Amino acid sequence: MRLLIIGGSDAGITAALRARELDSTTEVTVVVADSFPNYSICGLPFFLSGEVSDWHTLAHRTADEIERKGVHLWLNHTAQSIDPEARSVTVVDQQGRAKSLSYDRLIIATGATSVNSTIPGSGLPGVHQLHSMADTFHMQKHLLDQAPRSAIIVGGGYIGLEMADALTHRGIKEVNLVVRSASVLRSTLSTSVARVVEQELRRCGVKITNGIAVEAIERTGERLTVMGTRGFKASADLVLVAVGVRPATTLARSAGITTGLHGAIRVNREMATNIPDIYAAGDCVETWHHLLRTYTYLPLGTTAHKQGRIAGENAVGGHRQFAGSLGTQVVKVFDLAVARTGLLEDEASATGYEPVGRNLATWDHKVYYPGARKLLLRIIGDQRTGQLLGGQIVGPWQAEVAKRIDTLAVALSYGMTVEALNDLDLSYAPPFSSPWDPVQMAAQGWTRGLAG
Amino acid sequence: MRLLIIGGSDAGITAALRARELDSTTEVTVVVADSFPNYSICGLPFFLSGEVSDWHTLAHRTADEIERKGVHLWLNHTAQSIDPEARSVTVVDQQGRAKSLSYDRLIIATGATSVNSTIPGSGLPGVHQLHSMADTFHMQKHLLDQAPRSAIIVGGGYIGLEMADALTHRGIKEVNLVVRSASVLRSTLSTSVARVVEQELRRCGVKITNGIAVEAIERTGERLTVMGTRGFKASADLVLVAVGVRPATTLARSAGITTGLHGAIRVNREMATNIPDIYAAGDCVETWHHLLRTYTYLPLGTTAHKQGRIAGENAVGGHRQFAGSLGTQVVKVFDLAVARTGLLEDEASATGYEPVGRNLATWDHKVYYPGARKLLLRIIGDQRTGQLLGGQIVGPWQAEVAKRIDTLAVALSYGMTVEALNDLDLSYAPPFSSPWDPVQMAAQGWTRGLAG
Numbered sequence: 001m002r003l004l005i006i007g008g009s010d011a012g013i014t015a016a017l018r019a020r021e022l023d024s025t026t027e028v029t030v031v032v033a034d035s036f037p038n039y040s041i042c043g044l045p046f047f048l049s050g051e052v053s054d055w056h057t058l059a060h061r062t063a064d065e066i067e068r069k070g071v072h073l074w075l076n077h078t079a080q081s082i083d084p085e086a087r088s089v090t091v092v093d094q095q096g097r098a099k100s101l102s103y104d105r106l107i108i109a110t111g112a113t114s115v116n117s118t119i120p121g122s123g124l125p126g127v128h129q130l131h132s133m134a135d136t137f138h139m140q141k142h143l144l145d146q147a148p149r150s151a152i153i154v155g156g157g158y159i160g161l162e163m164a165d166a167l168t169h170r171g172i173k174e175v176n177l178v179v180r181s182a183s184v185l186r187s188t189l190s191t192s193v194a195r196v197v198e199q200e201l202r203r204c205g206v207k208i209t210n211g212i213a214v215e216a217i218e219r220t221g222e223r224l225t226v227m228g229t230r231g232f233k234a235s236a237d238l239v240l241v242a243v244g245v246r247p248a249t250t251l252a253r254s255a256g257i258t259t260g261l262h263g264a265i266r267v268n269r270e271m272a273t274n275i276p277d278i279y280a281a282g283d284c285v286e287t288w289h290h291l292l293r294t295y296t297y298l299p300l301g302t303t304a305h306k307q308g309r310i311a312g313e314n315a316v317g318g319h320r321q322f323a324g325s326l327g328t329q330v331v332k333v334f335d336l337a338v339a340r341t342g343l344l345e346d347e348a349s350a351t352g353y354e355p356v357g358r359n360l361a362t363w364d365h366k367v368y369y370p371g372a373r374k375l376l377l378r379i380i381g382d383q384r385t386g387q388l389l390g391g392q393i394v395g396p397w398q399a400e401v402a403k404r405i406d407t408l409a410v411a412l413s414y415g416m417t418v419e420a421l422n423d424l425d426l427s428y429a430p431p432f433s434s435p436w437d438p439v440q441m442a443a444q445g446w447t448r449g450l451a452g
Numbered sequence: 453m454r455l456l457i458i459g460g461s462d463a464g465i466t467a468a469l470r471a472r473e474l475d476s477t478t479e480v481t482v483v484v485a486d487s488f489p490n491y492s493i494c495g496l497p498f499f500l501s502g503e504v505s506d507w508h509t510l511a512h513r514t515a516d517e518i519e520r521k522g523v524h525l526w527l528n529h530t531a532q533s534i535d536p537e538a539r540s541v542t543v544v545d546q547q548g549r550a551k552s553l554s555y556d557r558l559i560i561a562t563g564a565t566s567v568n569s570t571i572p573g574s575g576l577p578g579v580h581q582l583h584s585m586a587d588t589f590h591m592q593k594h595l596l597d598q599a600p601r602s603a604i605i606v607g608g609g610y611i612g613l614e615m616a617d618a619l620t621h622r623g624i625k626e627v628n629l630v631v632r633s634a635s636v637l638r639s640t641l642s643t644s645v646a647r648v649v650e651q652e653l654r655r656c657g658v659k660i661t662n663g664i665a666v667e668a669i670e671r672t673g674e675r676l677t678v679m680g681t682r683g684f685k686a687s688a689d690l691v692l693v694a695v696g697v698r699p700a701t702t703l704a705r706s707a708g709i710t711t712g713l714h715g716a717i718r719v720n721r722e723m724a725t726n727i728p729d730i731y732a733a734g735d736c737v738e739t740w741h742h743l744l745r746t747y748t749y750l751p752l753g754t755t756a757h758k759q760g761r762i763a764g765e766n767a768v769g770g771h772r773q774f775a776g777s778l779g780t781q782v783v784k785v786f787d788l789a790v791a792r793t794g795l796l797e798d799e800a801s802a803t804g805y806e807p808v809g810r811n812l813a814t815w816d817h818k819v820y821y822p823g824a825r826k827l828l829l830r831i832i833g834d835q836r837t838g839q840l841l842g843g844q845i846v847g848p849w850q851a852e853v854a855k856r857i858d859t860l861a862v863a864l865s866y867g868m869t870v871e872a873l874n875d876l877d878l879s880y881a882p883p884f885s886s887p888w889d890p891v892q893m894a895a896q897g898w899t900r901g902l903a904g
Contacts, residue, residue, distance in 0.1 A: 010887060021900070043882050046821055057820035060887070158881075290877070302880045305887040309874070323875035330879035339879050368509035369498055402884035403855030409877050410862035422761065423775035425742070425861050427782035427791050428754045429610075430495050432854035435462060435512070435757040448473070 001026045003315050004089060004101055006079040006251070007109030008032030009041065010301055011282025011308035013061065015107050016071040018312030026316050029072040029101065031079050031091050036133040037063055042301050044136045045159065048143070049166030055136070074101075082106065082255035084275050105277045105315040108252050108265065109308060112245035112283035112299050119154070119241060121217030126224050127239045130159060139240070143170065148237030150174035152226050154214045155242035156184035158331040161197070163240055164206045165334050176207045176234055178214055178226060180243070188329055188340050190357055193378050193392045197338050204334045209234075214241075245299060247284040260286050262297040269321040271311040279315055281307035290324030291343055291389065291412065292351050298325050328409045330402040337401035341409040342390025345380060355390075356383045360445040362438050364399035366430040373399040377442035381418040383450060388418045391439070400432070407439050418443045453478045455767050456541060456553055458531040458703070459561030460484030461493065462753055463734025463760035465513065467559050468523040470764030478768050481524040481553065483531050483543050488585040489515055494753050496588045497611065500595065501618030507588070526553075534558065534707035536727045557729050557767040560704050560717065561760060564697035564735035564751050571606070571693060573669030578676050579691045582611060591692070595622065600689030602626035604678050606666045607694035608636035610783040613649070615692055616658045617786050628659045628686055630666055630678060632695070640781055640792050642809055645830050645844045649790050656786045661686075666693075697751060699736040712738050714749045721773040723763040731767055733759035742776030743795055743841065743864065744803050750777050780861045782854040789853035793861040794842025797832060807842075808835045812897040814890050816851035818882040825851045829894035833870040835902060840870045843891070852884070859891050870895045 003019050005012045008030050016028045030037065036059070043058040052058065063073055077091040080098070088102045114129040116122040122129075126148075128139045142148065151167050153160050156179030164177050177184070183194035184201070198208055212228040217239055219225075225235045247264040249257075258266045258274045265280040267273055269288055273280050282304035286295040303325050310320050330339040348355035357380040363372040375395035381388050391408035395401045411421060421443035428435050436444070455471050457464045460482050468480045482489065488511070495510040504510065515525055529543040532550070541558065544550045566581040568574040574581075578600075580591045594600065603619050605612050608631030616629050629636070635646035636653070650660055664680040669691055671677075677687045699716040701709075710718045710726045717732040719725055721740055725732050735751035737759065755777050762772050782791040800807035809832040815824040827847035833840050843860035847853045863873060873895040880887050888896070 040818060040820070040882065042880070042887075043818060043820055046882055051822055052820045301887045302877065306874070306877075323872075324877075326877040328877040328879045330881045330884055332881055332883045337884065341877070341879070366492060366495060368492070368495055368504045370503055397883065398850055400852045400855040402879045402881070403852040403859065406876075406878045406889070407855065407858045407862055409879070410859055410866075413876060414862075414866045420775075422758065424858075424865060425754065425758075425776075425778040425780040425793070426858045427780045427793070427854045427861070428494070429782045429784055429854070430492065430498055431784045431849065432782055432789065435494075435753045437858070 001104050001316065002102060003028045003105045003107070004103035005030040005107040005109060006089065007111055007282070008037035008073065009109065009111050009282065010038065010060070010304040011311070012107065012109035013038040013066060014305050014308030015109060015281060015312035015315065017066070017069055018309045019316045020070050022313060022318070023316040024070065028070065029074060031074045031077050031089070033078050034133060035075045037066060037073055037075065039133055041131065044130055045162035045166040047136060048139060048163070049169040051169065079251055082251065084255055084278065105279070107311045107315055108273070108278065108280040108284060109282045110248040110251060110284045113248050115244050115246050116241040119214055119217060121219070122241050124217060124219045124224065126219065126237070127217055127241060129241055130163065131245065142238060146237065148172060150236035151238040151240065152176045152178060152224070152234055152236040153240045153242065154178050154226065155244070156181065156186065157242060157244065158185065158188070158329065159242040161185065161201070161331060161333045163242065164201060165332070168204055168206060173205065174236065175205065176209070176236060177201065178212050178228065178232070178234070179208065179210045180213050182210050184208065185338065189338065189392055190344055190378055192359055193376060193394055196376055196394045197333055197336060200334050200336045245283065247297070249284050252280065252284070261295065264297050270314050270319060271307055271322060272314065279311040281311040288322055288324040290326050292347070298327055300325070300329065302328070326409050326412050328405060330405060332397050335396055336394055337397040337399070338394050339401050339405035340390065340392040341405050342388070342412045343380065344390065348380065348389045353382045353389055354384050355380050356450065358446045358449045360442040362441050363434070364395060364438065365432050366434055369430040375399055375401065375438050377438055379418055379442045379446040381446055386417040386419055388412060388416050388421065404437070404439055407437070418446050453556050453768065454554060455480045455557045455559070456555035457482045457559040457561060458541065459563055459734070460489035460525065461561065461563050461734065462490065462512070462756040463763070464559065464561035465490040465518060466757050466760030467561060467733060467764035467767065469518070469521055470761045471768045472522050474765060474770070475768040476522065480522065481526060483526045483529050483541070485530050486585060487527045489518060489525055489527065491585055493583065496582055497614035497618040499588060500591060500615070501621040503621065531703055534703065536707055536730065557731070559763045559767055560730065560732040560736060561734045562700040562703060562736045565700050567696050567698050568693040571666055571669060573671070574693050576669060576671045576676065578671065578689070579669055579693060581693055582615065583697065594690060598689065600624060602688040603690040603692065604628045604630060604676070604686055604688040605692045605694065606630050606678065607696070608633065608638065609694060609696065610637065610640070610781065611694040613637065613653070613783060613785045615694065616653060617784070620656055620658060625657065626688065627657065628661065628688060629653065630664050630680065630684070630686070631660065631662045632665050634662050636660065637790065641790070641844055642796055642830055644811055645828060645846055648828055648846045649785055649788060652786050652788045697735065699749070701736050704732065704736070713747060716749050722766050722771060723759055723774060724766065731763040733763040740774055740776045742778055744799070750779055752777070752781065754780070778861050778864050780857060782857060784849050787848055788846055789849040789851070790846050791853050791857035792842065792844040793857050794840070794864045795832065796842065800832065800841045805834045805841055806836050807832050808902065810898045810901045812894040814893050815886070816847060816890065817884050818886055821882040827851055827853065827890055829890055831870055831894045831898040833898055838869040838871055840864055840868050840873065856889070856891055859889070870898050
């Protein structure tokens with residue numbers, strides 16, 4: 001059986017390895033557009049910050065490690081067309097030479113691309129995006145060759161915030177973050193929680209301008225000027241546009257594969273497309289949301305790994321279903337960890353829930369033990385049924401914020417009520433928590449608030 | 453309605469506050485044997501280590517805070533008898549003056565006492581136990597007045613280990629830990645995981661002697677000698693015996709309340725005893741185990757809080773059930789966090805499961821991001837059904853070990869399979885985890901091991 005996979009990032013490589021793990025007789029080939037299979041895209045900001053000195057270490061696995069598992073990599077080849085009738089894919093190398101590869105099963109894992117190009121001027125020298133290794137090398141060269149002293153970051157999502165941190169860490173004193181919505185991390189955090197993140201950014205010298213849609217970027221000499229709504233105008237030596245991604249699905253569409261939200265490939269929960277024997281996974285597909293009970297476009301590395309693993313399993317005869325995303329995320333912003341899982345109030349309302357959110361500030365561990373740190377926790381629950389709908393935690397990044405959100409994520413997987421969080425047998429010793437973990441204290445606060 | 457509670461530690465105070473929270477018309481009185489209501493017993497080692505400088509801060513809540521919630525505290529009063537017919541309790545003060553208190557509902561939260569006295573010589577000067585504030589002051593005085601230079605700790609449970617850490621931290625160079633079983637933390641960890649903890653203890657200068665039952669303690673001048681099986685004999689300036697606790701239930705038994713395992717009070721899952729209107733909670737009761745589906749004796753602070761909250765709720769008319777313990781625990785031993793949840797192999801076998809345990813060593817977060825630390829994770833699952841039965845994690849204490857065990861604890865609450873852990877949408881960013889969290893990597897390792 002020949003399994004062909006288009007795309008060598010998280011979903012594609014995970015699918016390849018899973019297929020080989022389950023059936024070592026399968027011939028698995030992965031077509032990789034560049035020479036960086038399975039690189040950790042999430043690690044790019046930490047290379048640019050200087051915290052990661054050698055970019056080679058960003059590989060989740062090296063090409064050698066992947067090939068040693070019996071996966072054939074076609075590096076620097078781009079898939080140009082799929083012929084579902086003939087079960088073949090035409091690929092071209094960097095010299096434009098074409099070749100046809102046959103398959104019995106195909107997995108499309110073409111990922112996403114940055115949506116930067118919608119802003120006039122986003123192609124100017126000195127204006128960057130950050131999605132691929134090539135983008136990274138390009139930006140690194142700019143930073144090394146021209147030592148920019150100021151930067152404008154367009155976009156208040158997690159890449160925007162990580163890069164505000166990274167560029168500051170690298171020594172750029174003047175970092176200006178321009179955000180379209182009224183608060184940073186608009187799709188991740190409720191406003192009151194986002195304000196704490198904004199305080200941290202400002203504490204570390206980042207200037208934030210909320211509520212501005214960037215309309216154009218212009219270049220005068222070495223200087224770039226960003227213009228936006230409400231008369232916004234600011235200049236800097238470097239501009240990074242990080243306003244999101246869109247699924248890379250031109251190839252899939254041209255083969256007759258159905259797409260939906262934002263042009264993402266429609267898959268069922270077995271990660272199968274509408275065309276027999278063609279699966280898809282990762283940032284190029286619509287993602288089943290466990291709480292919304294519908295498909296969304298929610299590209300995340302964790303999801304890509306899970307979907308890839310399922311596509312790989314099913315391509316060799318499995319029938320495993322993707323359990324669904326909860327939108328669980330964490331991001332480090334200077335000294336804070338910022339984490340959320342589940343729904344925001346507006347997402348929950350739109351789905352017919354009656355969400356109520358309540359914040360609680362408390363210590364990560366017993367305050368008598370040295371080093372206690374204050375956390376802000378937000379619990380969102382349905383006021384009619386008491387069902388837990390989501391949670392957010394912000395606190396010093398050493399305060400087990402990331403794994404505390406996971407407690408809520410597992411609870412959400414099972415449709416727990418807020419009140420039932422108090423039944424969970426969570427670990428405690430004074431250096432780590434309290435007899436009621438902060439997530440349980442927040443749950444108790446939520447219930448008291450509802451009663452009072 | 454008059455609610456009387458005997459015992460002012462975690463279970464008793466939590467019950468009192470919960471009752472008042474739900475029904476502010478209830479008159480709530482708590483009889484407290486000493487003057488330290490709601491002190492954090494788990495914090496005692498950190499006071500003795502010197503990490504906590506003021507013992508007052510060990511109070512979860514001060515007496516003032518408790519009384520401000522409308523709870524009457526009878527400090528320094530001991531309950532002597534219960535008359536279930538008359539619905540009254542006789543208490544005596546420190547001068548031996550008796551008084552009768554009437555109740556409509558009674559909660560017994562008398563806790564546990566150390567079992568030290570079974571070893572001949574355990575009452576000698578210089579031989580300590582550590583269960584109450586009085587024990588702590590006694591030991592602190594010994595440490596301050598006589599500056600002991602060597603110590604023998606009898607018992608390899610979590611108090612023994614925390615105190616080995618504490619006494620070393622305080623500057624005692626020669627600390628000798630004498631353990632009855634073949635490895636430390638025998639009731640908490642599988643042997644292979646316990647060995648890592650023993651390495652850490654030895655690295656920090658603690659001498660460990662496993663497999664010795666202590667038979668007697670003798671005193672010669674200022675020096676104490678501990679003798680045990682297999683000819684064991686060692687001397688030191690101070691001895692701490694920490695070989696466990698037993699439920700303090702003489703009072704309850706004399707009132708006709710049924711007791712069971714180790715003499716602990718039998719309660720149903722509403723925390724009601726066999727006598728109408730008498731509830732019990734905390735270290736004095738048998739505890740429902742969620743996985744064993746039976747009662748055990750498993751005294752833990754977290755459990756005491758949960759049971760107290762339920763007893764308080766039900767005493768004012770509720771019908772809430774205790775969900776059950778999973779035995780989740782974490783302890784800090786020098787630079788390690790040591791955590792477990794669920795069953796050990798032998799507990800699981802005895803219950804009819806077919807447990808298989810597998811270890812995986814991996815990094816807490818992406819190794820390219822600075823500060824990655826190696827964790828050892830053990831997954832125990834049933835080889836017939838694939839059900840998750842338990843987990844253990846040992847790693848540097850800043851590596852989110854405690855809250856990672858909580859992911860497994862929530863999963864255990866829902867009877868998840870090991871394989872289903874891979875479906876969980878857990879948080880990831882390079883400073884915090886990997887796209888598959890270590891607990892998921894350990895789950896994949898477990899499944900591969902079973903297949904291979």
